[in-house]
Amino acid sequence: MRQSLKDREHLLRMLALLVAAIxxxxxxxxxxxxxxxGRFGPFRASALDDIAAMxxxxxxxxxxxxxxxxxxxxxxxxxxxxxxxxICHGPAAAHxxxxxxxxxxxxxxxxxxLNCHVINVARxxxxxxxxxxxxxxxxxxTACHPxxxxxx
Amino acid sequence: MEPLLHGVQGFIYxxxxxxxxxxxxxxxxxxxxxxxxxFILASLERVFNVRAVKPTYRLALLTAxxxxxxxxxxxxxxxxxxxxxxxxxxxxxxxxxxxMFGFMYLWYLLIVLVLEIWLDFRRDxxxxxxxxxxxxxxxxxxxxxxxxxxxxxxxKLDDKLGRFLTFIGIPSAFLLHGYVGFIFGSIKAxxxxxxxxxxxxxxxxxxxxxxxxxxxxxxxxxxFRNRPPDMDCLDTIGRYLLYAFIIDFGLEMVDxxxxxxxxxxxFRTLDFMVRTHLYTSHILIQIILGTILxxxxxxxxxxxxxxxxxxxxxxxxxxxxxLIGIFAMRWNVVIGGQLFSKSFLxxxxxxxxxxxxxxxxxxxxxxxxxxxxxxxxxxxxxPWREE
Numbered sequence: 044m045r046q047s048l049k050d051r052e053h054l055l056r057m058l059a060l061l062v063a064a065i066x067x068x069x070x071x072x073x074x075x076x077x078x079x080x081g082r083f084g085p086f087r088a089s090a091l092d093d094i095a096a097m098x099x100x101x102x103x104x105x106x107x108x109x110x111x112x113x114x115x116x117x118x119x120x121x122x123x124x125x126x127x128x129x130i131c132h133g134p135a136a137a138h139x140x141x142x143x144x145x146x147x148x149x150x151x152x153x154x155x156x157l158n159c160h161v162i163n164v165a166r167x168x169x170x171x172x173x174x175x176x177x178x179x180x181x182x183x184x185t186a187c188h189p190x191x192x193x194x195x
Numbered sequence: 196m197e198p199l200l201h202g203v204q205g206f207i208y209x210x211x212x213x214x215x216x217x218x219x220x221x222x223x224x225x226x227x228x229x230x231x232x233x234f235i236l237a238s239l240e241r242v243f244n245v246r247a248v249k250p251t252y253r254l255a256l257l258t259a260x261x262x263x264x265x266x267x268x269x270x271x272x273x274x275x276x277x278x279x280x281x282x283x284x285x286x287x288x289x290x291x292x293x294x295m296f297g298f299m300y301l302w303y304l305l306i307v308l309v310l311e312i313w314l315d316f317r318r319d320x321x322x323x324x325x326x327x328x329x330x331x332x333x334x335x336x337x338x339x340x341x342x343x344x345x346x347x348x349x350x351k352l353d354d355k356l357g358r359f360l361t362f363i364g365i366p367s368a369f370l371l372h373g374y375v376g377f378i379f380g381s382i383k384a385x386x387x388x389x390x391x392x393x394x395x396x397x398x399x400x401x402x403x404x405x406x407x408x409x410x411x412x413x414x415x416x417x418x419f420r421n422r423p424p425d426m427d428c429l430d431t432i433g434r435y436l437l438y439a440f441i442i443d444f445g446l447e448m449v450d451x452x453x454x455x456x457x458x459x460x461x462f463r464t465l466d467f468m469v470r471t472h473l474y475t476s477h478i479l480i481q482i483i484l485g486t487i488l489x490x491x492x493x494x495x496x497x498x499x500x501x502x503x504x505x506x507x508x509x510x511x512x513x514x515x516x517x518l519i520g521i522f523a524m525r526w527n528v529v530i531g532g533q534l535f536s537k538s539f540l541x542x543x544x545x546x547x548x549x550x551x552x553x554x555x556x557x558x559x560x561x562x563x564x565x566x567x568x569x570x571x572x573x574x575x576x577x578p579w580r581e582e
Contacts, residue, residue: 047348049344049346049349050344050346050348050349050352051349051352052342052344053317053339053340053342053344053349054352054353054356056340056341056342057310057313057340060340061305068284071285072284072285075281075285076285076286080286081286085286085288163209164206165208165209
């Protein structure tokens with residue numbers, strides 16, 4: 044009996060090594076994986092609170108429209124009414140809270156338009172598209188197309 | 196984007212213009228295939244009692260280990276952020292085949308390969324711990340886990356356990372490489388990949404490439420050591436390579452015939468691609484040079500009585516062509532599947548970099564690394580010691 048145990052000794056050592064490796068893995072896992080991981084799905088549950096605690100940066104178009112009624116009027120009848128203010132002007136919560144503290148960005152009157160209107164075969168054929176090399180003479184689009192109501 | 200558009204023909208969706216899966220993703224199935232194939236050749240001796248291939252048994256195991264250690268590197272290089280791969284083990288995602296493969300890989304590396312090599316070489320490790328001095332002695336003692344027991348009874352136990360490990364190692368090797376085919380075969384949006392035959396085709400091509408690699412490595416190591424290779428062994432390997440190759444080629448032809456007969460909505464697009472963009476790599480290199488020619492050469496050895504030196508030359512040529520052919524097969528699957536638009540109306544071109552992160556240079560380095568590791572492994576654990 045003693046002899047047979049001696050002949051298995053090296054195998055028991057290997058087994059001990061494997062068990063130790065698994066133990067180390069489980070130990071590392073217990074430290075590395077956040078405690079609330081997996082409560083709602085494959086993510087850290089408290090990440091939701093972290094995100095909820097982040098400052099709100101967008102004001103929403105109704106906040107803009109409270110003061111800028113002239114722009115609301117200018118946009119009447121344009122297809123661009125479905126594109127809300129902060130899509131072009133950037134997040135404006137800080138401006139809505141204190142209009143003097145910060146001013147929203149005034150986007151480039153050519154770059155911004157080309158984001159959507161540069162010619163691309165993947166766009167629907169009836170969508171207004173231009174070839175910037177041939178159209179507009181490198182000038183700002185807003186020279187001919189009023190920025191809040193660009194349709195001709 | 197502008198220069199890339201020159202490689203585009205017809206209509207293509209914007210996200211299809213640039214290939215996302217590069218030559219590194221070609222290397223990955225190629226390398227895991229070599230691992231699985233080399234292991235299956237090793238198991239021939241152990242489980243199926245094919246005594247003739249015994250001279251390659253230990254070399255095949257070490258080859259499999261050397262390549263398996265490198266197998267995840269192309270993926271790491273392709274994805275970036277290698278430290279994130281640990282998350283796969285810490286927070287396992289049980290419904291993703293790719294995520295669960297991490298465990299499969301670990302199981303195969305540690306339980307099947309390392310343990311089996313350790314059991315098989317244990318006698319040599321203990322003997323070397325007894326013979327060497329200084330740091331080398333300490334190294335081998337640690338490798339032997341401090342044990343000095345190589346009694347007949349203990350070696351018998353090792354052999355029994357090793358045989359059991361090979362036994363569970365075969366389905367593990369099947370899973371290891373079947374998975375790679377499974378990943379491609381289960382992408383239902385891509386008609387070039389989406390076929391249930393994919394895992395089986397990958398498995399047999401893995402066997403073919405692994406057997407060819409071990410055969411070449413055996414001839415090469417014999418040549419380095421100035422020993423004539425055991426012709427009985429080479430003939431047997433050549434025969435098994437031929438059998439595996441015929442099954443592999445048969446399966447690929449079944450897949451091809453089925454695609455032609457089925458002629459679904461993707462057929463015209465894929466057919467045109469094979470005749471134009473993939474003509475060199477698919478028809479010329481994979482099928483003619485890398486499959487029909489080596490099968491023919493191996494068949495000649497079976498049918499005609501040849502001198503030893505002529506047989507050796509034929510095996511060397513057939514083995515090298517086989518590896519080229521299987522590499523081309525991986526290339527055609529991975530790259531071919533991204534050359535056509537899912538609209539079936541256009542094609543793009545694969546522009547490969549040279550010294551970029553996913554270029555030819557890193558691919559060559561990755562392909563050379565397993566040979567360096569094998570050289571070190573052979574230095575530490577000479578597989579021909581018992582002769």
